[in-house]
Amino acid sequence: MPYGPHTAPDRERMLATLGIASVDELFLDIPEALRASPLRLPDPEPELELASRLRGLAARNRVDLVSFLGAGVYRHYSPAVVDQMLLRGEWYTAYTPYQPEVSQGTLQSIYEYESLIAELVGLEIVSASHYDGAAATAEAGLMTCRATRRERVLVSRAVHPHYRETMQTYFGSALQLDEIPLVETGPDAGTTDLAALERLLGDTERPVAGVVAAQPNFFGLLEPMREIGELAHAVGALFTAVVEPVSLAVLDPPGAYGADIAAGEGQALGISPQYGGPYLGILACTEPLVRQIPGRLVGMTTDVRGQRAFVMTMRAREQDIRRDKAASNICTNQALLALAASIYLVTIGPHGLRDVAATGAARAAELETALAGLGIERLHPGPYLNEFAVRIPGARDIHRRLIDRGFLAGLVLADVEPGDPAVADTLLLCATEVTTSTDIARFAGALAEVLGAMPPVAVEAGPRSGAAR
Amino acid sequence: MNPTDLRYTNDHEWVRVEGDTATIGITGFATDQLGDIVYVELPATGTALAQGATFGVVESVKAVSDLFAPISGEVVATNDGLSSQPELVNQEPYGSGWMLKLKVADASELDSLLDAAAYDALNAEA
Numbered sequence: 001m002p003y004g005p006h007t008a009p010d011r012e013r014m015l016a017t018l019g020i021a022s023v024d025e026l027f028l029d030i031p032e033a034l035r036a037s038p039l040r041l042p043d044p045e046p047e048l049e050l051a052s053r054l055r056g057l058a059a060r061n062r063v064d065l066v067s068f069l070g071a072g073v074y075r076h077y078s079p080a081v082v083d084q085m086l087l088r089g090e091w092y093t094a095y096t097p098y099q100p101e102v103s104q105g106t107l108q109s110i111y112e113y114e115s116l117i118a119e120l121v122g123l124e125i126v127s128a129s130h131y132d133g134a135a136a137t138a139e140a141g142l143m144t145c146r147a148t149r150r151e152r153v154l155v156s157r158a159v160h161p162h163y164r165e166t167m168q169t170y171f172g173s174a175l176q177l178d179e180i181p182l183v184e185t186g187p188d189a190g191t192t193d194l195a196a197l198e199r200l201l202g203d204t205e206r207p208v209a210g211v212v213a214a215q216p217n218f219f220g221l222l223e224p225m226r227e228i229g230e231l232a233h234a235v236g237a238l239f240t241a242v243v244e245p246v247s248l249a250v251l252d253p254p255g256a257y258g259a260d261i262a263a264g265e266g267q268a269l270g271i272s273p274q275y276g277g278p279y280l281g282i283l284a285c286t287e288p289l290v291r292q293i294p295g296r297l298v299g300m301t302t303d304v305r306g307q308r309a310f311v312m313t314m315r316a317r318e319q320d321i322r323r324d325k326a327a328s329n330i331c332t333n334q335a336l337l338a339l340a341a342s343i344y345l346v347t348i349g350p351h352g353l354r355d356v357a358a359t360g361a362a363r364a365a366e367l368e369t370a371l372a373g374l375g376i377e378r379l380h381p382g383p384y385l386n387e388f389a390v391r392i393p394g395a396r397d398i399h400r401r402l403i404d405r406g407f408l409a410g411l412v413l414a415d416v417e418p419g420d421p422a423v424a425d426t427l428l429l430c431a432t433e434v435t436t437s438t439d440i441a442r443f444a445g446a447l448a449e450v451l452g453a454m455p456p457v458a459v460e461a462g463p464r465s466g467a468a469r
Numbered sequence: 470m471n472p473t474d475l476r477y478t479n480d481h482e483w484v485r486v487e488g489d490t491a492t493i494g495i496t497g498f499a500t501d502q503l504g505d506i507v508y509v510e511l512p513a514t515g516t517a518l519a520q521g522a523t524f525g526v527v528e529s530v531k532a533v534s535d536l537f538a539p540i541s542g543e544v545v546a547t548n549d550g551l552s553s554q555p556e557l558v559n560q561e562p563y564g565s566g567w568m569l570k571l572k573v574a575d576a577s578e579l580d581s582l583l584d585a586a587a588y589d590a591l592n593a594e595a
Contacts, residue, residue, distance in 0.1 A: 316530070316532055317528070
Protein backbone atom coordinates (compact mmCIF):
# COMPACT_ATOMS: atom_id res chain seq x y z
CA MET A 1 0.00 0.00 0.00
CA PRO A 2 1.61 3.28 -1.04
CA TYR A 3 1.60 6.03 1.60
CA GLY A 4 2.95 8.86 -0.61
CA PRO A 5 0.47 11.35 -2.03
CA HIS A 6 1.54 10.97 -5.68
CA THR A 7 0.61 8.10 -8.00
CA ALA A 8 3.09 6.71 -10.53
CA PRO A 9 1.29 8.53 -13.39
CA ASP A 10 1.50 11.79 -11.35
CA ARG A 11 5.24 11.35 -11.09
CA GLU A 12 5.62 10.54 -14.78
CA ARG A 13 3.75 13.72 -15.71
CA MET A 14 5.82 15.88 -13.38
CA LEU A 15 9.08 14.40 -14.63
CA ALA A 16 7.96 14.90 -18.24
CA THR A 17 7.09 18.53 -17.54
CA LEU A 18 10.52 19.08 -15.99
CA GLY A 19 12.18 17.25 -18.88
CA ILE A 20 14.08 14.79 -16.68
CA ALA A 21 14.07 11.04 -16.57
CA SER A 22 14.14 10.32 -12.84
CA VAL A 23 13.62 11.93 -9.45
CA ASP A 24 17.30 11.35 -8.69
CA GLU A 25 18.22 14.01 -11.25
CA LEU A 26 16.64 16.63 -8.97
CA PHE A 27 19.39 15.98 -6.43
CA LEU A 28 22.41 16.06 -8.76
CA ASP A 29 23.52 19.42 -7.33
CA ILE A 30 24.21 17.73 -3.99
CA PRO A 31 27.57 15.94 -3.90
CA GLU A 32 27.00 12.21 -3.86
CA ALA A 33 28.78 11.74 -0.55
CA LEU A 34 26.29 14.06 1.12
CA ARG A 35 23.16 12.42 -0.25
CA ALA A 36 21.16 10.19 2.05
CA SER A 37 22.02 6.59 1.46
CA PRO A 38 19.09 4.24 0.82
CA LEU A 39 17.20 3.41 3.99
CA ARG A 40 17.99 -0.09 5.20
CA LEU A 41 14.58 -1.17 6.37
CA PRO A 42 13.60 -4.66 7.40
CA ASP A 43 11.24 -6.57 5.16
CA PRO A 44 7.51 -5.87 5.49
CA GLU A 45 5.65 -7.72 8.21
CA PRO A 46 1.93 -8.49 8.57
CA GLU A 47 0.23 -5.73 10.54
CA LEU A 48 -0.82 -8.08 13.33
CA GLU A 49 2.75 -9.22 13.98
CA LEU A 50 4.16 -5.73 13.55
CA ALA A 51 1.69 -4.24 16.04
CA SER A 52 2.60 -6.92 18.53
CA ARG A 53 6.32 -6.25 18.11
CA LEU A 54 5.84 -2.48 18.50
CA ARG A 55 3.72 -3.02 21.62
CA GLY A 56 6.55 -5.12 23.01
CA LEU A 57 9.04 -2.34 22.35
CA ALA A 58 6.75 0.27 23.93
CA ALA A 59 6.30 -1.94 27.00
CA ARG A 60 10.02 -1.62 27.71
CA ASN A 61 9.37 2.02 28.69
CA ARG A 62 8.92 2.27 32.46
CA VAL A 63 5.82 4.33 33.12
CA ASP A 64 5.08 2.75 36.50
CA LEU A 65 7.85 4.45 38.48
CA VAL A 66 7.18 6.92 41.27
CA SER A 67 9.25 9.76 39.89
CA PHE A 68 11.32 12.44 41.58
CA LEU A 69 12.92 13.43 38.29
CA GLY A 70 12.74 17.02 37.05
CA ALA A 71 15.94 18.55 35.62
CA GLY A 72 14.15 20.66 33.04
CA VAL A 73 11.00 18.59 32.43
CA TYR A 74 8.29 18.56 35.07
CA ARG A 75 5.29 16.37 35.82
CA HIS A 76 2.14 18.34 36.47
CA TYR A 77 -1.54 17.58 36.48
CA SER A 78 -3.08 18.70 33.20
CA PRO A 79 -6.85 19.20 33.31
CA ALA A 80 -8.71 16.84 30.96
CA VAL A 81 -9.94 19.76 28.89
CA VAL A 82 -6.39 20.43 27.64
CA ASP A 83 -5.87 17.15 25.80
CA GLN A 84 -9.53 16.96 24.78
CA MET A 85 -9.33 20.37 23.08
CA LEU A 86 -6.13 19.37 21.28
CA LEU A 87 -8.00 16.48 19.63
CA ARG A 88 -10.08 18.92 17.56
CA GLY A 89 -9.08 18.62 13.91
CA GLU A 90 -9.30 22.37 13.33
CA TRP A 91 -5.93 22.78 15.01
CA TYR A 92 -4.11 20.28 12.82
CA THR A 93 -2.97 22.81 10.29
CA ALA A 94 0.15 23.27 8.25
CA TYR A 95 2.86 25.39 9.79
CA THR A 96 2.36 29.06 9.39
CA PRO A 97 -0.88 30.98 8.90
CA TYR A 98 0.45 33.28 6.19
CA GLN A 99 -3.05 34.07 4.92
CA PRO A 100 -5.02 35.90 7.60
CA GLU A 101 -8.22 35.70 5.55
CA VAL A 102 -8.36 31.94 6.07
CA SER A 103 -6.48 31.59 9.38
CA GLN A 104 -8.23 33.73 11.98
CA GLY A 105 -8.69 30.88 14.45
CA THR A 106 -5.05 29.81 14.37
CA LEU A 107 -3.86 33.40 14.49
CA GLN A 108 -6.08 34.17 17.47
CA SER A 109 -4.78 31.12 19.33
CA ILE A 110 -1.20 32.30 18.79
CA TYR A 111 -2.11 35.86 19.79
CA GLU A 112 -3.65 34.58 23.01
CA TYR A 113 -0.62 32.39 23.74
CA GLU A 114 1.65 35.41 23.29
CA SER A 115 -0.58 37.56 25.51
CA LEU A 116 -0.64 34.94 28.29
CA ILE A 117 3.12 34.42 28.25
CA ALA A 118 3.72 38.18 28.16
CA GLU A 119 1.71 38.48 31.35
CA LEU A 120 3.59 35.60 32.95
CA VAL A 121 7.11 36.87 32.17
CA GLY A 122 6.36 40.59 32.48
CA LEU A 123 7.84 41.50 29.08
CA GLU A 124 6.04 43.16 26.17
CA ILE A 125 6.98 40.95 23.22
CA VAL A 126 6.50 37.18 22.94
CA SER A 127 7.12 35.12 19.83
CA ALA A 128 5.35 31.85 19.09
CA SER A 129 7.18 29.65 19.45
CA HIS A 130 10.34 27.62 19.47
CA TYR A 131 11.32 23.96 19.54
CA ASP A 132 12.20 23.80 23.21
CA GLY A 133 13.83 25.72 26.04
CA ALA A 134 17.32 24.99 24.77
CA ALA A 135 16.63 26.35 21.28
CA ALA A 136 14.88 29.42 22.71
CA THR A 137 17.86 30.11 24.98
CA ALA A 138 20.27 29.81 22.05
CA GLU A 139 18.13 32.23 20.03
CA ALA A 140 18.19 34.61 22.99
CA GLY A 141 21.98 34.53 22.93
CA LEU A 142 22.02 35.31 19.21
CA MET A 143 19.57 38.19 19.78
CA THR A 144 21.95 39.83 22.24
CA CYS A 145 24.79 39.61 19.71
CA ARG A 146 22.69 41.19 16.95
CA ALA A 147 21.34 43.92 19.21
CA THR A 148 24.72 44.95 20.66
CA ARG A 149 26.86 44.07 17.63
CA ARG A 150 29.16 42.24 19.99
CA GLU A 151 30.26 38.63 19.67
CA ARG A 152 30.63 37.22 23.16
CA VAL A 153 27.99 35.80 25.50
CA LEU A 154 28.47 34.69 29.11
CA VAL A 155 26.34 31.82 30.38
CA SER A 156 26.15 30.68 33.98
CA ARG A 157 27.31 27.10 34.58
CA ALA A 158 24.04 26.69 36.50
CA VAL A 159 22.07 26.97 33.25
CA HIS A 160 20.91 23.51 32.10
CA PRO A 161 23.88 21.68 30.50
CA HIS A 162 21.80 20.78 27.44
CA TYR A 163 20.94 24.45 26.95
CA ARG A 164 24.62 25.38 27.13
CA GLU A 165 25.45 22.67 24.58
CA THR A 166 22.72 23.92 22.25
CA MET A 167 23.99 27.49 22.58
CA GLN A 168 27.46 26.28 21.62
CA THR A 169 25.99 24.52 18.56
CA TYR A 170 24.14 27.67 17.45
CA PHE A 171 27.17 29.88 18.12
CA GLY A 172 29.60 27.65 16.23
CA SER A 173 32.96 29.26 15.79
CA ALA A 174 31.54 32.65 14.74
CA LEU A 175 30.55 33.77 18.24
CA GLN A 176 32.15 33.22 21.63
CA LEU A 177 30.42 31.52 24.54
CA ASP A 178 32.12 31.66 27.94
CA GLU A 179 30.87 30.07 31.13
CA ILE A 180 30.48 31.92 34.43
CA PRO A 181 31.70 29.70 37.29
CA LEU A 182 29.60 28.97 40.36
CA VAL A 183 30.21 29.80 44.00
CA GLU A 184 31.87 26.69 45.42
CA THR A 185 31.29 26.99 49.16
CA GLY A 186 29.31 28.95 51.72
CA PRO A 187 25.68 30.08 51.74
CA ASP A 188 25.62 30.88 48.00
CA ALA A 189 27.21 27.60 46.86
CA GLY A 190 25.80 26.39 43.54
CA THR A 191 24.71 29.82 42.33
CA THR A 192 26.36 32.11 39.77
CA ASP A 193 29.58 33.67 41.09
CA LEU A 194 28.97 37.43 40.90
CA ALA A 195 32.62 38.34 41.47
CA ALA A 196 33.69 36.03 38.63
CA LEU A 197 30.97 37.51 36.43
CA GLU A 198 32.25 41.01 37.14
CA ARG A 199 35.78 39.95 36.18
CA LEU A 200 34.59 38.36 32.92
CA LEU A 201 32.59 41.48 32.07
CA GLY A 202 35.64 43.66 32.75
CA ASP A 203 37.57 42.25 29.78
CA THR A 204 37.28 45.32 27.57
CA GLU A 205 39.12 43.59 24.72
CA ARG A 206 36.21 41.18 24.36
CA PRO A 207 33.03 43.14 25.09
CA VAL A 208 30.06 41.05 26.22
CA ALA A 209 26.78 41.07 24.27
CA GLY A 210 24.69 39.22 26.80
CA VAL A 211 24.64 37.39 30.12
CA VAL A 212 22.47 34.28 30.58
CA ALA A 213 21.36 32.92 33.96
CA ALA A 214 18.52 30.62 35.02
CA GLN A 215 15.86 31.09 37.70
CA PRO A 216 15.53 28.63 39.37
CA ASN A 217 18.90 27.37 38.22
CA PHE A 218 19.68 23.82 37.07
CA PHE A 219 20.25 22.76 40.70
CA GLY A 220 16.86 24.21 41.70
CA LEU A 221 18.48 27.14 43.53
CA LEU A 222 17.35 30.75 43.39
CA GLU A 223 19.83 33.09 41.72
CA PRO A 224 20.52 36.78 42.48
CA MET A 225 18.90 37.73 39.15
CA ARG A 226 18.63 41.46 39.81
CA GLU A 227 22.34 41.70 40.64
CA ILE A 228 23.34 39.64 37.59
CA GLY A 229 21.25 41.93 35.38
CA GLU A 230 22.74 45.07 36.91
CA LEU A 231 26.29 43.83 36.32
CA ALA A 232 25.44 43.05 32.69
CA HIS A 233 23.77 46.39 32.06
CA ALA A 234 26.67 48.29 33.63
CA VAL A 235 28.86 47.30 30.65
CA GLY A 236 26.16 47.66 28.00
CA ALA A 237 25.36 43.95 27.82
CA LEU A 238 21.83 42.54 27.73
CA PHE A 239 20.47 40.11 30.30
CA THR A 240 18.65 36.88 29.45
CA ALA A 241 16.69 35.04 32.13
CA VAL A 242 16.06 31.34 31.57
CA VAL A 243 12.81 30.67 33.38
CA GLU A 244 10.53 27.78 34.34
CA PRO A 245 7.03 29.14 33.65
CA VAL A 246 5.14 27.55 36.59
CA SER A 247 7.63 29.10 39.02
CA LEU A 248 6.67 32.55 37.75
CA ALA A 249 3.40 32.26 39.67
CA VAL A 250 5.38 32.64 42.90
CA LEU A 251 8.75 34.13 41.84
CA ASP A 252 9.40 37.58 40.39
CA PRO A 253 8.92 37.60 36.62
CA PRO A 254 11.95 38.54 34.45
CA GLY A 255 10.39 41.91 33.64
CA ALA A 256 10.42 42.80 37.35
CA TYR A 257 14.17 42.31 37.80
CA GLY A 258 15.36 43.99 34.65
CA ALA A 259 15.79 41.10 32.23
CA ASP A 260 15.81 42.12 28.56
CA ILE A 261 14.96 38.63 27.30
CA ALA A 262 13.24 35.63 28.86
CA ALA A 263 13.66 32.15 27.45
CA GLY A 264 12.52 28.83 28.80
CA GLU A 265 10.89 25.46 28.43
CA GLY A 266 7.09 25.66 28.27
CA GLN A 267 6.50 21.90 28.78
CA ALA A 268 5.37 22.41 32.38
CA LEU A 269 2.29 24.23 31.07
CA GLY A 270 -0.01 21.30 30.39
CA ILE A 271 2.31 19.20 28.20
CA SER A 272 3.08 15.67 29.40
CA PRO A 273 6.69 14.65 29.91
CA GLN A 274 7.67 12.69 26.82
CA TYR A 275 10.81 10.92 25.82
CA GLY A 276 12.52 13.92 24.26
CA GLY A 277 9.57 16.03 23.21
CA PRO A 278 7.97 17.64 21.31
CA TYR A 279 8.11 20.50 23.74
CA LEU A 280 7.64 24.25 23.59
CA GLY A 281 10.29 26.97 23.61
CA ILE A 282 9.25 30.24 25.23
CA LEU A 283 10.96 33.41 24.04
CA ALA A 284 10.07 36.95 25.11
CA CYS A 285 11.77 40.35 25.12
CA THR A 286 11.36 44.04 25.81
CA GLU A 287 9.87 46.25 23.11
CA PRO A 288 13.20 47.83 22.01
CA LEU A 289 14.33 44.31 20.97
CA VAL A 290 11.23 43.57 18.89
CA ARG A 291 13.22 43.58 15.63
CA GLN A 292 15.68 41.04 16.98
CA ILE A 293 13.23 38.38 18.19
CA PRO A 294 12.85 35.41 15.84
CA GLY A 295 9.63 33.49 15.38
CA ARG A 296 6.07 34.43 14.67
CA LEU A 297 4.55 37.59 16.12
CA VAL A 298 0.79 37.92 15.87
CA GLY A 299 -0.95 41.25 16.35
CA MET A 300 -4.54 42.32 16.78
CA THR A 301 -5.91 44.84 14.30
CA THR A 302 -9.12 45.72 12.46
CA ASP A 303 -10.04 44.48 9.00
CA VAL A 304 -11.49 46.56 6.15
CA ARG A 305 -14.94 46.23 7.69
CA GLY A 306 -13.71 47.52 11.04
CA GLN A 307 -13.96 44.12 12.70
CA ARG A 308 -11.38 42.73 15.14
CA ALA A 309 -8.83 40.66 13.23
CA PHE A 310 -5.51 38.93 13.85
CA VAL A 311 -2.50 39.03 11.59
CA MET A 312 1.17 38.09 11.61
CA THR A 313 3.25 41.22 12.01
CA MET A 314 6.91 42.27 11.70
CA ARG A 315 7.07 39.74 8.90
CA ALA A 316 9.70 41.51 6.82
CA ARG A 317 12.62 39.99 8.78
CA GLU A 318 11.54 36.39 8.38
CA GLN A 319 13.36 33.92 6.21
CA ASP A 320 10.76 33.69 3.42
CA ILE A 321 11.45 37.36 2.68
CA ARG A 322 14.93 37.98 4.05
CA ARG A 323 16.46 34.62 3.07
CA ASP A 324 19.94 34.16 4.56
CA LYS A 325 19.76 37.53 6.34
CA ALA A 326 16.64 36.59 8.34
CA ALA A 327 16.73 36.95 12.12
CA SER A 328 16.64 33.13 12.39
CA ASN A 329 15.97 30.00 10.38
CA ILE A 330 13.24 28.99 12.84
CA CYS A 331 10.38 27.79 10.69
CA THR A 332 7.95 26.03 12.96
CA ASN A 333 5.84 27.65 15.62
CA GLN A 334 4.95 24.57 17.68
CA ALA A 335 1.42 25.94 17.47
CA LEU A 336 -0.33 22.89 18.90
CA LEU A 337 1.92 22.87 21.96
CA ALA A 338 1.54 26.62 22.39
CA LEU A 339 -2.20 26.01 22.27
CA ALA A 340 -1.88 23.35 24.99
CA ALA A 341 -0.02 25.87 27.16
CA SER A 342 -2.71 28.49 26.52
CA ILE A 343 -5.58 26.15 27.40
CA TYR A 344 -3.72 25.01 30.52
CA LEU A 345 -3.10 28.58 31.68
CA VAL A 346 -6.65 29.82 31.10
CA THR A 347 -8.14 26.67 32.66
CA ILE A 348 -6.24 26.78 35.94
CA GLY A 349 -5.94 30.58 36.03
CA PRO A 350 -3.47 32.70 38.03
CA HIS A 351 -4.62 31.37 41.41
CA GLY A 352 -4.45 27.81 40.19
CA LEU A 353 -0.94 28.31 38.87
CA ARG A 354 0.09 29.77 42.22
CA ASP A 355 -1.34 26.68 43.95
CA VAL A 356 0.60 24.40 41.59
CA ALA A 357 3.89 26.20 42.27
CA ALA A 358 3.33 26.53 46.02
CA THR A 359 2.24 22.91 46.45
CA GLY A 360 5.32 21.71 44.57
CA ALA A 361 7.51 23.80 46.88
CA ALA A 362 5.75 22.40 49.96
CA ARG A 363 6.18 18.80 48.74
CA ALA A 364 9.85 19.44 48.03
CA ALA A 365 10.31 20.75 51.58
CA GLU A 366 8.61 17.59 52.83
CA LEU A 367 11.00 15.52 50.73
CA GLU A 368 13.99 17.40 52.15
CA THR A 369 12.79 16.69 55.70
CA ALA A 370 12.23 13.00 54.96
CA LEU A 371 15.73 12.67 53.48
CA ALA A 372 17.30 14.59 56.36
CA GLY A 373 15.76 11.92 58.62
CA LEU A 374 17.98 9.42 56.79
CA GLY A 375 21.02 11.63 57.25
CA ILE A 376 20.94 12.77 53.62
CA GLU A 377 21.67 16.47 53.35
CA ARG A 378 21.26 18.92 50.53
CA LEU A 379 24.34 19.64 48.43
CA HIS A 380 23.75 23.42 48.56
CA PRO A 381 22.48 25.45 51.51
CA GLY A 382 20.69 28.23 49.60
CA PRO A 383 16.95 28.67 49.00
CA TYR A 384 15.23 26.53 46.38
CA LEU A 385 11.71 26.20 45.01
CA ASN A 386 10.82 22.58 44.24
CA GLU A 387 14.06 20.91 43.19
CA PHE A 388 17.35 20.34 45.01
CA ALA A 389 20.51 18.25 44.88
CA VAL A 390 21.64 15.84 47.59
CA ARG A 391 24.95 14.10 48.13
CA ILE A 392 24.77 10.33 48.57
CA PRO A 393 27.89 8.18 48.33
CA GLY A 394 27.31 5.62 45.59
CA ALA A 395 24.60 7.79 44.02
CA ARG A 396 24.51 5.99 40.66
CA ASP A 397 24.27 2.57 42.26
CA ILE A 398 21.54 3.72 44.65
CA HIS A 399 19.64 5.27 41.74
CA ARG A 400 19.73 1.95 39.91
CA ARG A 401 18.64 -0.07 42.95
CA LEU A 402 15.70 2.29 43.53
CA ILE A 403 14.47 1.75 39.97
CA ASP A 404 14.26 -1.96 40.83
CA ARG A 405 12.03 -0.95 43.75
CA GLY A 406 9.79 1.24 41.58
CA PHE A 407 11.27 4.69 42.26
CA LEU A 408 12.99 7.08 39.90
CA ALA A 409 15.38 8.87 42.26
CA GLY A 410 15.81 11.98 40.12
CA LEU A 411 18.90 12.57 38.03
CA VAL A 412 22.45 11.32 38.65
CA LEU A 413 24.16 14.69 38.18
CA ALA A 414 27.47 13.05 37.25
CA ASP A 415 25.70 11.67 34.14
CA VAL A 416 25.21 15.19 32.74
CA GLU A 417 28.32 16.82 34.25
CA PRO A 418 30.79 13.91 34.13
CA GLY A 419 33.92 16.00 34.59
CA ASP A 420 32.71 18.09 37.52
CA PRO A 421 33.91 16.88 40.95
CA ALA A 422 31.41 19.23 42.65
CA VAL A 423 28.53 17.00 41.55
CA ALA A 424 30.15 13.58 42.06
CA ASP A 425 27.86 11.28 44.06
CA THR A 426 24.86 13.54 43.88
CA LEU A 427 21.22 13.23 42.84
CA LEU A 428 18.97 16.05 41.63
CA LEU A 429 15.50 15.51 43.10
CA CYS A 430 12.25 17.24 42.31
CA ALA A 431 8.72 17.35 43.66
CA THR A 432 5.62 18.91 42.12
CA GLU A 433 1.95 19.06 43.08
CA VAL A 434 1.48 15.50 41.79
CA THR A 435 4.04 14.17 44.30
CA THR A 436 2.09 12.84 47.27
CA SER A 437 3.09 12.57 50.94
CA THR A 438 2.66 8.81 50.55
CA ASP A 439 5.10 8.81 47.59
CA ILE A 440 7.64 10.66 49.73
CA ALA A 441 7.25 8.33 52.74
CA ARG A 442 7.54 5.20 50.56
CA PHE A 443 10.53 6.68 48.72
CA ALA A 444 12.29 7.43 52.01
CA GLY A 445 11.55 3.89 53.17
CA ALA A 446 12.95 2.33 50.00
CA LEU A 447 16.01 4.56 50.19
CA ALA A 448 16.63 3.53 53.80
CA GLU A 449 16.46 -0.13 52.73
CA VAL A 450 18.85 0.42 49.87
CA LEU A 451 21.29 2.32 52.08
CA GLY A 452 21.11 -0.44 54.67
CA ALA A 453 21.90 -3.01 52.01
CA MET A 454 24.84 -1.07 50.61
CA PRO A 455 28.40 -2.40 50.92
CA PRO A 456 30.29 -1.26 54.05
CA VAL A 457 32.17 1.59 52.35
CA ALA A 458 28.94 3.41 51.55
CA VAL A 459 27.54 2.84 55.03
CA GLU A 460 30.67 4.35 56.55
CA ALA A 461 30.27 7.38 54.35
CA GLY A 462 26.70 7.93 55.55
CA PRO A 463 26.70 6.82 59.21
CA ARG A 464 23.48 8.59 60.16
CA SER A 465 21.48 6.45 57.76
CA GLY A 466 21.88 3.63 60.27
CA ALA A 467 20.59 5.75 63.15
CA ALA A 468 17.49 6.72 61.21
CA ARG A 469 16.32 3.15 60.83
CA MET B 470 14.81 64.48 -11.64
CA ASN B 471 17.42 63.69 -8.96
CA PRO B 472 19.47 66.51 -7.40
CA THR B 473 22.48 67.25 -9.57
CA ASP B 474 24.80 68.14 -6.68
CA LEU B 475 24.77 64.54 -5.34
CA ARG B 476 26.51 61.30 -6.26
CA TYR B 477 24.63 57.99 -6.44
CA THR B 478 25.21 54.24 -6.16
CA ASN B 479 23.69 51.41 -8.16
CA ASP B 480 22.08 50.36 -4.84
CA HIS B 481 20.16 53.65 -4.65
CA GLU B 482 22.09 55.48 -1.95
CA TRP B 483 23.03 59.12 -2.42
CA VAL B 484 26.00 61.01 -1.00
CA ARG B 485 26.55 64.74 -0.54
CA VAL B 486 30.09 65.90 0.21
CA GLU B 487 30.72 69.14 2.10
CA GLY B 488 34.37 69.64 3.07
CA ASP B 489 35.51 66.28 4.42
CA THR B 490 32.03 65.25 5.57
CA ALA B 491 29.74 63.07 3.46
CA THR B 492 26.00 62.92 4.17
CA ILE B 493 24.31 59.72 3.02
CA GLY B 494 20.72 58.69 2.42
CA ILE B 495 18.58 56.68 0.00
CA THR B 496 17.05 58.07 -3.16
CA GLY B 497 13.48 59.02 -4.00
CA PHE B 498 13.41 56.10 -6.43
CA ALA B 499 14.35 53.72 -3.58
CA THR B 500 11.66 55.08 -1.26
CA ASP B 501 9.04 54.77 -4.02
CA GLN B 502 10.03 51.15 -4.55
CA LEU B 503 10.10 50.29 -0.83
CA GLY B 504 6.80 51.89 0.10
CA ASP B 505 6.12 53.14 3.63
CA ILE B 506 9.31 52.94 5.66
CA VAL B 507 8.70 51.85 9.25
CA TYR B 508 12.19 51.41 10.67
CA VAL B 509 15.77 52.38 9.93
CA GLU B 510 18.65 50.64 11.68
CA LEU B 511 21.88 52.66 11.67
CA PRO B 512 25.42 52.03 12.95
CA ALA B 513 26.96 53.50 16.08
CA THR B 514 28.96 56.71 15.82
CA GLY B 515 32.65 55.86 15.42
CA THR B 516 32.02 52.80 13.26
CA ALA B 517 34.54 52.56 10.40
CA LEU B 518 32.90 51.66 7.10
CA ALA B 519 34.57 50.46 3.93
CA GLN B 520 33.12 51.37 0.57
CA GLY B 521 30.34 48.92 -0.24
CA ALA B 522 30.00 47.65 3.36
CA THR B 523 26.57 47.13 4.88
CA PHE B 524 25.90 49.99 7.28
CA GLY B 525 22.33 49.26 8.31
CA VAL B 526 18.93 48.17 7.15
CA VAL B 527 15.80 49.95 6.06
CA GLU B 528 12.51 48.22 6.78
CA SER B 529 9.33 49.02 4.91
CA VAL B 530 5.93 47.38 5.13
CA LYS B 531 7.05 45.25 2.19
CA ALA B 532 10.65 44.31 2.80
CA VAL B 533 13.85 44.75 4.75
CA SER B 534 16.81 45.92 2.67
CA ASP B 535 20.48 46.37 3.42
CA LEU B 536 22.11 49.78 3.18
CA PHE B 537 25.56 50.02 1.59
CA ALA B 538 28.20 52.66 2.24
CA PRO B 539 28.84 54.59 -1.01
CA ILE B 540 32.35 55.51 0.13
CA SER B 541 34.68 54.61 2.99
CA GLY B 542 34.81 56.60 6.20
CA GLU B 543 34.10 56.83 9.91
CA VAL B 544 30.54 57.45 11.06
CA VAL B 545 30.46 60.88 12.74
CA ALA B 546 26.68 61.26 13.08
CA THR B 547 23.44 59.39 12.45
CA ASN B 548 19.96 60.82 12.03
CA ASP B 549 18.38 60.20 15.45
CA GLY B 550 15.08 61.63 14.22
CA LEU B 551 14.47 58.52 12.13
CA SER B 552 13.98 56.31 15.20
CA SER B 553 10.72 58.07 16.02
CA GLN B 554 9.88 59.35 12.51
CA PRO B 555 11.11 56.83 9.92
CA GLU B 556 8.54 58.30 7.50
CA LEU B 557 10.90 61.27 7.01
CA VAL B 558 12.82 59.02 4.59
CA ASN B 559 9.70 58.81 2.41
CA GLN B 560 8.82 62.48 2.81
CA GLU B 561 12.22 64.12 2.29
CA PRO B 562 14.73 61.50 1.13
CA TYR B 563 17.33 64.17 0.27
CA GLY B 564 16.58 66.41 3.27
CA SER B 565 15.38 65.51 6.76
CA GLY B 566 15.39 61.82 5.76
CA TRP B 567 19.20 61.66 5.63
CA MET B 568 20.73 58.66 7.43
CA LEU B 569 24.34 59.20 8.39
CA LYS B 570 27.39 61.43 8.06
CA LEU B 571 30.85 60.03 7.36
CA LYS B 572 34.28 61.56 7.70
CA VAL B 573 35.52 60.96 4.17
CA ALA B 574 38.50 58.60 4.11
CA ASP B 575 39.33 58.77 0.40
CA ALA B 576 37.72 61.46 -1.76
CA SER B 577 38.82 59.67 -4.94
CA GLU B 578 36.20 56.98 -4.26
CA LEU B 579 33.57 59.56 -5.27
CA ASP B 580 34.73 59.16 -8.84
CA SER B 581 33.42 55.60 -8.85
CA LEU B 582 29.86 56.81 -8.13
CA LEU B 583 27.18 57.85 -10.58
CA ASP B 584 26.25 61.45 -11.30
CA ALA B 585 22.59 62.48 -11.47
CA ALA B 586 22.35 61.95 -15.24
CA ALA B 587 23.81 58.43 -15.03
CA TYR B 588 21.60 57.56 -12.07
CA ASP B 589 18.49 58.84 -13.89
CA ALA B 590 19.49 56.67 -16.85
CA LEU B 591 19.87 53.63 -14.55
CA ASN B 592 16.36 54.09 -13.22
CA ALA B 593 14.94 54.66 -16.68
CA GLU B 594 16.14 51.16 -17.56
CA ALA B 595 14.56 49.64 -14.45
